[in-house]
Amino acid sequence: MGALLTATGSDYSQMMVTADRYDIANEAAWIRRAQRADARAFEALYRLHVDRVYGLCLRMTGNVSEAEDCTQEAFIQAWNKLTKFRGDSAFSTWLHRIAVNAVLGMMRKSKREHDRIQVVADTQTVHLETGDSGEMRDLAAAIDRLPERARHVFVLHGVYGYSHDEAAGMLGIATGTSKAQMHRARKLLAQQLEEQGFER
Amino acid sequence: MNDYVKDNRADRLDRVAMQLATEIAPERDLWPGIEQAIAAPRRRMTWLAQAAAVVLLVGASSTVTWMVAKDDRPVAMASPDLVFERAAFGGDYNLGPGFQDARNSLRAELDAELGSLSPEVQADVQANLDVIHQAIVDINAELEKDPDNALLQQKLLASYRQELNLLRRVSGLSRNVMTRSDI
Numbered sequence: 303m304g305a306l307l308t309a310t311g312s313d314y315s316q317m318m319v320t321a322d323r324y325d326i327a328n329e330a331a332w333i334r335r336a337q338r339a340d341a342r343a344f345e346a347l348y349r350l351h352v353d354r355v356y357g358l359c360l361r362m363t364g365n366v367s368e369a370e371d372c373t374q375e376a377f378i379q380a381w382n383k384l385t386k387f388r389g390d391s392a393f394s395t396w397l398h399r400i401a402v403n404a405v406l407g408m409m410r411k412s413k414r415e416h417d418r419i420q421v422v423a424d425t426q427t428v429h430l431e432t433g434d435s436g437e438m439r440d441l442a443a444a445i446d447r448l449p450e451r452a453r454h455v456f457v458l459h460g461v462y463g464y465s466h467d468e469a470a471g472m473l474g475i476a477t478g479t480s481k482a483q484m485h486r487a488r489k490l491l492a493q494q495l496e497e498q499g500f501e502r
Numbered sequence: 503m504n505d506y507v508k509d510n511r512a513d514r515l516d517r518v519a520m521q522l523a524t525e526i527a528p529e530r531d532l533w534p535g536i537e538q539a540i541a542a543p544r545r546r547m548t549w550l551a552q553a554a555a556v557v558l559l560v561g562a563s564s565t566v567t568w569m570v571a572k573d574d575r576p577v578a579m580a581s582p583d584l585v586f587e588r589a590a591f592g593g594d595y596n597l598g599p600g601f602q603d604a605r606n607s608l609r610a611e612l613d614a615e616l617g618s619l620s621p622e623v624q625a626d627v628q629a630n631l632d633v634i635h636q637a638i639v640d641i642n643a644e645l646e647k648d649p650d651n652a653l654l655q656q657k658l659l660a661s662y663r664q665e666l667n668l669l670r671r672v673s674g675l676s677r678n679v680m681t682r683s684d685i
Contacts, residue, residue, distance in 0.1 A: 382653055492515065
């Protein structure tokens with residue numbers, strides 16, 4: 303990410319940094335300032351983490367509009383809960399938990415999952431702008447067509463590398479269920495991709 | 503298909519999955535919407551909500567403590583496992599029918615038994631309920647301005663719980679008082 307922060311303010315100019323200068327020390331300082339209701343510091347945290355949060359939301363929902371809504375909701379929730387962040391886990395992990403909750407909450411509220419799957423199935427030729435290419439694009443499209451739970455587990459464990467314990471904790475399911483859903487996801491993906499010559 | 507082919511495919515799936523992009527830039531800048539949403543003064547809301555919670559807690563506790571002190575028999579505590587429906591707030595959501603039923607039922611029970619209490623206690627109970635109701639009205643008013651504010655949602659739910667708790671405890675106490683006078 304190469305976005306330049308364009309904030310103005312007497313003591314904020316020092317925070318006008320490009321992404322490649324972000325590091326843990328800066329992040330910790332921004333967190334402390336954001337906890338004191340400094341919206342500019344929170345914007346810096348947003349710029350630092352938005353691509354990863356949006357990526358997670360997009361992989362989990364398979365829908366640009368819903369992913370945007372979930373990303374915004376996640377950061378708003380993070381702002382509201384920021385004073386409770388004690389640094390027990392990495393800020394990015396904490397943020398991801400909130401993002402997963404936002405996705406699950408949105409899906410519960412909308413109750414549109416069935417329709418959403420149908421829409422994805424009907425428009426599967428429309429490729430989400432994820433930056434994937436070749437066989438990765440095929441896999442990404444196949445992931446979008448997975449049933450909700452299998453997709454969520456596969457994204458968290460298979461794509462983002464969370465352990466089954468962590469993924470289960472985020473999704474509010476048992477670790478064994480996470481493993482079973484992962485097995486199911488692999489099987490369904492293999493079936494889908496076999497038709498596309500993925501294994502050859 | 504033999505196991506080797508299966509394992510090979512699963513490995514390849516996992517390998518390709520781990521190469522998928524985990525950072526994807528949104529097609530538009532989402533910050534302006536977030537900035538607008540967080541513009542509400544977080545700390546003022548917290549202070550108001552906390553103040554309301556303190557008033558409720560002190561009021562309810564004082565009434566119950568006073569009533570317990572009046573009665574020298576051990577008070578049978580109502581079951582704490584009253585089931586609350588999960589409530590979601592915002593423009594499209596209301597408290598679940600189970601919660602409303604429980605509240606209406608307890609309110610009816612309280613009204614029926616309130617006569618066994620002295621006028622002073624009745625007034626005290628009503629005053630506490632009024633405080634809770636006012637807090638609910640105030641928090642709801644703030645939620646109308648900021649329907650997605652999680653803290654306010656929690657405070658509202660806590661206020662409803664306080665109300666139900668007070669109704670439940672006072673109902674239990676009045677029943678207890680009535681039983682003793684019968685004896």
